[in-house]
Amino acid sequence: MPTNVEFFFEFASTYSYPAAMRIDAVAAASGVTVRWRPFLLGPIFKAQGWETSPFNLYPDKGRYMWRDIARVCTALDLPFRRPDAFPQNGLMAARVALAGLGESWGKDFVRAVYGAQFVEGRSIADQGVIADLLARLGVTPEPVFAQAHSDAVKARLRAETEEAQRLGIFGAPSFVVGRELFWGNDRLEQAVAWARQSHAA
């Protein structure tokens, strides 16, 4: 059985954006496969008593993050623009992503959502925006929304979030390799290297 990197991402998470843009290339270069797993940080934050992002709760940390993510994206040659609203509600986008990740367009959709939010400054909580992103990918939105709003997909997203919590995940992006947890875009290479070594062992 090949060793995967389980890639847990949250659409509202700034650092999940560069991770999503580069993880497949980084993993492919090491012969490692990736399983993309959208989840929600909101319930996890709530369980620690936070009603919003720690970047809003702790202003110094927030100021730093916005500068840091801009530098990180510059270094990776990724466009980045700070959106007006943060954090955005990524619930619908996450449900659509869950519905799509079994299809050929799933990862492109995830990357498009991050681009809409962190490059184009659009509201990813707006169903019209999500419909537009799907249409751009040549996907007819209506049946996707029907699936995304189904009880099955809603339950799967809840289960993924509970699984993340069970795995000790407290932020995004997070990478799980076997029993090892790696947190943050800057741990991506380490997670992939761990997967490669585990597979070789």
Place this chain on the structure above:
Amino acid sequence: MPTNVEFFFEFASTYSYPAAMRIDAVAAASGVTVRWRPFLLGPIFKAQGWETSPFNLYPDKGRYMWRDIARVCTALDLPFRRPDAFPQNGLMAARVALAGLGESWGKDFVRAVYGAQFVEGRSIADQGVIADLLARLGVTPEPVFAQAHSDAVKARLRAETEEAQRLGIFGAPSFVVGRELFWGNDRLEQAVAWARQSHAA
């Protein structure tokens, strides 16, 4: 005027340990100089409503940190052992460091304190331990303690901590290059590269 990296470290901080062990070598390889600046995170945490380390307040984050710092140290070929008590009170050690960083033994003392805490499992709040570390470096402890306990050094440590807060520092280690702040051992290379480029510009 050469561009420095201002290296803000806190003795209780786990990630400050690998940073202290390697910063001079990383900086020297880029022709960058470093100013070592001990400060206290306690007052900064208190200002955000935290009475102890966030690694204790948020257990998932804490569990992750202990695993992550062990992996980080392994990758850097640094010994590491989780101490029984965390966080330790580094007030006295920070005062001694401030007194010593103008002397030839200052940086060796800082590294020795981290080794005592994160390798040897000793209590750095214990004046006997600090005296022993000084003696190992060939430094007579008594006059150093007299200086460390002086009003001048106490006031300087308070001023350094206030300066850190003014610079937007919220964790350790932090690196300041001009007006740029970098947080975390994993931002060390980026901070040094920033200093090198600023100097060349």
